[in-house]
Every structure is written in structure tokens, then in C-alpha cells.
Amino acid sequence: MSFTLALVGRPNVGKSTLFNRLVGKRLALVDDQPGVTRDLREGAARLGDLRFTVIDTAGLEEATDESLQGRMRRLTERAVEMADICLFMLDARAGVTPSDEVFADILRKKSANVLLAANKGEGSAADAGVLEAYALGLGEPIRLSAEHGEGMPELYAALQPLADQFAERAEQDAPETDVSIHEDIADDDIPDFAPTEAKPLQIAVVGRPNAGKSTLINRILGEDRLLTGPEAGITRDAISLKIDWGGTPCRIFDTAGMRKRAKVQEKLEKLSVSDGLRAVKFAEVVVVLLDAAIPFEQQDLRIADLAEREGRAVVVAVNKWDVEPEKQAKLRNLREAFERLLPQLRGAPLVTVSAKTGKGLDRLHAAVLKAYATWNARVPTSQLNRWLDGMLAQHPPPAPQGKRIKLRYMTQAKTRPPGFVVMCSHPDKMPESYSRYLVNGLRDSFDMPGTPIRLHMRGQSDKNPYKGRRKKNAGALAKHLGKRDR
Structure with missing residues (x-):
């Protein structure tokens, strides 16, 4: 059973840093400037064998009006109501502030499961702040360093019992399903x-x-x-x-x-x-x-x-x-x-x-x-080459220095976006205007308006890979027969 964990606290206490560590990648912006995070950001988190959704929230401010800070606070309070567990984070080096006391009181009323974390807890400079955190009445603080990864086993130990409770509750509430009412859909019925x-x-x-x-x-x-x-x-x-x-x-x-x-x-x-x-x-x-x-x-x-x-x-x-x-x-x-x-x-x-x-x-x-x-459109090669013949008849390619460029055949090499390859002579001499003529024709003829189209001209070697090979093989055979006669 998965659960949702909301990271809440004052600005610049390290919520986004912990969010990035739990999801295992740098998803949230992190900067020394306070108030970087403004919207709610969700991520799939992993801690030991626990799999859950973590929500990074804006820093809690004491504003309650229609200002930007007030709107950010209401969005964070909404995340608290949505989440199964709230991890209230404070800066252990700064200690407990009056704002922390106000927000701790709010969280007690809004969330049934509140954990307390004293972040930036590495080193002796954080000792006093960790001790002060007990006075918030939210239980024993978890001493963390989101930046250095310290305290993760302690966070796991605090989350594990709650995760087990959610799993048991989900098993009790899960309805029995009758698989016979579901209609099977073949994979072939769904486009790739x-x-x-x-x-x-x-x-x-x-x-x-x-x-x-x-x-x-x-x-x-x-x-x-x-x-x-x-x-x-x-x-x-x-x-x-x-x-x-x-x-x-x-x-x-x-x-x-x-x-x-x-x-x-x-x-x-x-x-x-x-x-x-x-x-x-x-x-x-x-x-x-x-x-x-x-x-x-x-x-x-x-x-x-x-x-x-x-x-x-x-x-x-x-x-x-x-x-x-x-x-x-x-x-x-x-x-x-x-x-x-x-x-x-x-x-x-x-x-x-x-x-x-x-x-x-x-x-x-x-x-x-x-x-x-x-x-995602794909055009069959046969249709492409019939279309190419018509485009060549309507407007032949140019002849730089009196030598006409020959377009031999065409195929679609990829989709997402559609990419086409034209095999031709002298691809380096093909003017951009003629490539645009072909791209615009593809849009109109195959109903591909607006999508990016990639058109590549590719040359074919005039060398015959088998040239001279027959003579070489004949000489080798004569030499071998001569040795056998002797």
C-alpha cells in the first residue's frame, strides 16, 4: 500500500533538498534564496523497501491575505489535508522560531499523522536546535541532513509503522472484484x-x-x-x-x-x-x-x-x-x-x-x-515513391553545372517526428528550396499539417562492390587447379 508524504515547513529549511533525495533525482529547484518553491510538486519516492508519493510544498508564511505569500500558504495547507503523513521540517541550526510554533499548532489540528524533522542537523551547531524541537509537542524529532543523506534510517523507522497501518486498512477496505465483468481488449486493438x-x-x-x-x-x-x-x-x-x-x-x-x-x-x-x-x-x-x-x-x-x-x-x-x-x-x-x-x-x-x-x-x-x-504518422514506402514520381514530373530537381540531380527512391526512416530519407545523386548540391518543396508536398499530400518533418538526402556510391571480384576469384581458382595437377 502506497501513502502520501507532504514536506512542510518555513522557507529554506531544506524541503526541496529532501524531496530530491527521496525521489532519487534533481526534480525540484534548490537555491540558497528562500521561497524558491511555490507550487506543489509530486514525485515517486523510495526509502528502503517503502514506495510512496512525496509532495514538496511552498514555505509556510504567516500571511493569510490575498498576497502571493497568502495564496502559497493556502496551497500548502491544502496539501496537508490531502496527505496521509506530514513531515514538519525545521532548521536545526536556526532553532525553533515563533513561526515554527504557530505552524506546529496548525498541523496538529489539520493532520492526524505529523512527524517532526530537524534538518541541517549535521555537526554540533545543530544540537541546541534539536533539543528545542521537543518543546513543539510533536514527539521526538528526527535528526536529518537532507544535503548529506544523514538520518535516512531514522526517517525510515518513523514511516514504517504508519505504512503498515495504511496497508492493513487498504486490505480491509478493498472490495472483491468479479473479473468476469471485465472485457478483455487485445493489444492489437490499441495503436502503438x-x-x-x-x-x-x-x-x-x-x-x-x-x-x-x-x-x-x-x-x-x-x-x-x-x-x-x-x-x-x-x-x-x-x-x-x-x-x-x-x-x-x-x-x-x-x-x-x-x-x-x-x-x-x-x-x-x-x-x-x-x-x-x-x-x-x-x-x-x-x-x-x-x-x-x-x-x-x-x-x-x-x-x-x-x-x-x-x-x-x-x-x-x-x-x-x-x-x-x-x-x-x-x-x-x-x-x-x-x-x-x-x-x-x-x-x-x-x-x-x-x-x-x-x-x-x-x-x-x-x-x-x-x-x-x-x-506518429507513417507512410508506406510504395505510396511515398508513387508520390515522389509525381513531384518529380511536376517540378524536376535542378541541374547544377549542367548535371541533373537524380532522386532514385524514398522511404520513411522514423516517426515522432516523421523523418524521411531520399536516395539521390549529389546530395550535397541539393538546394534548400527544393527540399522545402518536397516537405510542403508531404504535408499537403499525406495530411501532416504543422508537425515537424525531417528530410535527409543521402547519396549512393557509384562503386560496384563486386567489380573486379570475378577476375580475382578466377585467378585464385586457376592457381589452385595448377597446384592440384602437379
């Missing part, structure tokens, strides 16, 4: 590229700061899971959430807003942007979210071009459509600007949405699925 529970569709939502990425994902989820607000740059790291979107298993990534590189000066923002770029590389479909008031800014174009260069399927979504006064005229201008400014994504879906009201999310879902299916 179809998203499943084990292999969900990976979607990254990217865009400039304050475009509404977190609000959009909250609307898809149907709950306020991600921190939102009027402040630009609230999201600092890429948060992944596993959801069922309209019957489609998905893992959706909320990323930090990407500003122009010249404006990104702070170390923390550089880490945030780097985290977002990594999410794009892991995604299968990238939703580029624009602000309807200022669409297709230079940074929007750079982000869309990045997704195309990474070979991801791209969907362009224009947010805040509910407040647009001249919708028809605006939509015509958007389509014209899209075709003109992003020719490499010609035909990619352009969807208008309102993250605030939820209008247009059904169209966005359909566009994502279509882009994903196109990204």
Missing part, C-alpha cells in the same frame, strides 16, 4: 502510439510570463492545483501533473514564463527557464500559449521555433479570448500572422481559448490529439 495509463501523453504548456499557463492547467484539472495570480513569473519550475483529460491519460507540464535571454539575469530565473526547456525536450506535444492582447511577440516566435527544432508536435493556443472585443477580425489577423511569421509550422493547429472561463478547451483537446497522431 495511443496514450495509456502506463504511458500517458506528455504535454508541455509554454509561453511568456503571465500568458495564463497555470490558470489553463487548473481549468483542465478542474481544481486550483497550481498557484496563479496577476503577478508575472509566479511559476518558477516545471511542475508535472498526471491527469485524465477527456478520457486521454496525460502528464502535463506547467513551465516558468520564458523571457528574452538578455532580460534573464538572476540565477534563479536562469534555472527556471532551463527547467522549462528540459520540459519541452521531454514533451511529445507542446502547447505554445499566447496572450490575445499581444500575440506573436518575438519571444513567442522563438519559443514556437524552439519546439519545432526539438521535433515536438506543436499546438498554438491564444488565451484570454473571452475579453477580445473583435473576435472575427482578430482571428483573421492571427491566422495571417501565423502563416507569415511561422512558415516552418504551416498548418499547425491554432486554437482560441479562455483559461478563465474554460471556453475552447474541448477544441484544444481535439487539436492536441490530432497533432499527436500526425506526429
Whole structure:
């Protein structure tokens, strides 16, 4: 039986460092600056033979208003209510603060299972803080050093009895299932590229700061899971959430807003942007979210071009459509600007949405699925070569220095994104314009709008590998017969 462990405490007590250690990889951003974590981040944790879900939370603040700190606190309190166990962390070197006492009292009321951890407990400088922790009334503190991995056996010993209780409770509550009512589905009925529970569709939502990425994902989820607000740059790291979107298993990534590189000066923002770029590389479909008031800014174009260069399927979504006064005229201008400014994504879906009201999310879902299916498309070799003959007849390749380039045959080498290889003479002399002619023809003829297409020209050696071999073999045979006659 798995359980959920929420890491809570004041800012900069080491929650993200412990989160990274428990999941075994650097998922959460870590910095000396307090308040780096703002959203809830989940991960699959492992400690000895225990397998559980760990939640990294924002640092608890004493604000209760509508400020950013107040909204972060409410999100953390929600995680406490969701979790089976809360690990309340304090800084052993700083000792127990008045804020720690306030939050300890809150946790006692909100959670049935609260463990106390005195982090940064390495060395004698932490002794006094560990002793002070007893006064919080949460039992014996677990002395930890998340950075150096000290105290992990003690944390395991504290979690093990609770894990056993959850396992026993689950066995008692588990209903008996009648397997006869389940219909077997053959593996052949499910396409190789179809998203499943084990292999969900990976979607990254990217865009400039304050475009509404977190609000959009909250609307898809149907709950306020991600921190939102009027402040630009609230999201600092890429948060992944596993959801069922309209019957489609998905893992959706909320990323930090990407500003122009010249404006990104702070170390923390550089880490945030780097985290977002990594999410794009892991995604299968990238939703580029624009602000309807200022669409297709230079940074929007750079982000869309990045997704195309990474070979991801791209969907362009224009947010805040509910407040647009001249919708028809605006939509015509958007389509014209899209075709003109992003020719490499010609035909990619352009969807208008309102993250605030939820209008247009059904169209966005359909566009994502279509882009994903196109990204996985495969064309039979026979069809490709019939198509290539027609393209050559309509517009033959050029003849540099009077010697025409011969295109012999074509095949699809890969999918995700579709990649094609053309065997030809003088591949190095093929002009870029003719390659674009073939790529655009592939889009139109095989219904692959918008998806990145990779086209490679490959030469064939004019050397005959068997040339001279017959003569050599004949000489060897004559020599062998001569020896036998003697």
C-alpha cells in the first residue's frame, strides 16, 4: 500500500533538498534564496523497501491575505489535508522560531499523522536546535541532513509503522472484484502510439510570463492545483501533473514564463527557464500559449521555433479570448500572422481559448490529439515513391553545372517526428528550396499539417562492390587447379 508524504515547513529549511533525495533525482529547484518553491510538486519516492508519493510544498508564511505569500500558504495547507503523513521540517541550526510554533499548532489540528524533522542537523551547531524541537509537542524529532543523506534510517523507522497501518486498512477496505465483468481488449486493438495509463501523453504548456499557463492547467484539472495570480513569473519550475483529460491519460507540464535571454539575469530565473526547456525536450506535444492582447511577440516566435527544432508536435493556443472585443477580425489577423511569421509550422493547429472561463478547451483537446497522431504518422514506402514520381514530373530537381540531380527512391526512416530519407545523386548540391518543396508536398499530400518533418538526402556510391571480384576469384581458382595437377 502506497501513502502520501507532504514536506512542510518555513522557507529554506531544506524541503526541496529532501524531496530530491527521496525521489532519487534533481526534480525540484534548490537555491540558497528562500521561497524558491511555490507550487506543489509530486514525485515517486523510495526509502528502503517503502514506495510512496512525496509532495514538496511552498514555505509556510504567516500571511493569510490575498498576497502571493497568502495564496502559497493556502496551497500548502491544502496539501496537508490531502496527505496521509506530514513531515514538519525545521532548521536545526536556526532553532525553533515563533513561526515554527504557530505552524506546529496548525498541523496538529489539520493532520492526524505529523512527524517532526530537524534538518541541517549535521555537526554540533545543530544540537541546541534539536533539543528545542521537543518543546513543539510533536514527539521526538528526527535528526536529518537532507544535503548529506544523514538520518535516512531514522526517517525510515518513523514511516514504517504508519505504512503498515495504511496497508492493513487498504486490505480491509478493498472490495472483491468479479473479473468476469471485465472485457478483455487485445493489444492489437490499441495503436502503438495511443496514450495509456502506463504511458500517458506528455504535454508541455509554454509561453511568456503571465500568458495564463497555470490558470489553463487548473481549468483542465478542474481544481486550483497550481498557484496563479496577476503577478508575472509566479511559476518558477516545471511542475508535472498526471491527469485524465477527456478520457486521454496525460502528464502535463506547467513551465516558468520564458523571457528574452538578455532580460534573464538572476540565477534563479536562469534555472527556471532551463527547467522549462528540459520540459519541452521531454514533451511529445507542446502547447505554445499566447496572450490575445499581444500575440506573436518575438519571444513567442522563438519559443514556437524552439519546439519545432526539438521535433515536438506543436499546438498554438491564444488565451484570454473571452475579453477580445473583435473576435472575427482578430482571428483573421492571427491566422495571417501565423502563416507569415511561422512558415516552418504551416498548418499547425491554432486554437482560441479562455483559461478563465474554460471556453475552447474541448477544441484544444481535439487539436492536441490530432497533432499527436500526425506526429506518429507513417507512410508506406510504395505510396511515398508513387508520390515522389509525381513531384518529380511536376517540378524536376535542378541541374547544377549542367548535371541533373537524380532522386532514385524514398522511404520513411522514423516517426515522432516523421523523418524521411531520399536516395539521390549529389546530395550535397541539393538546394534548400527544393527540399522545402518536397516537405510542403508531404504535408499537403499525406495530411501532416504543422508537425515537424525531417528530410535527409543521402547519396549512393557509384562503386560496384563486386567489380573486379570475378577476375580475382578466377585467378585464385586457376592457381589452385595448377597446384592440384602437379
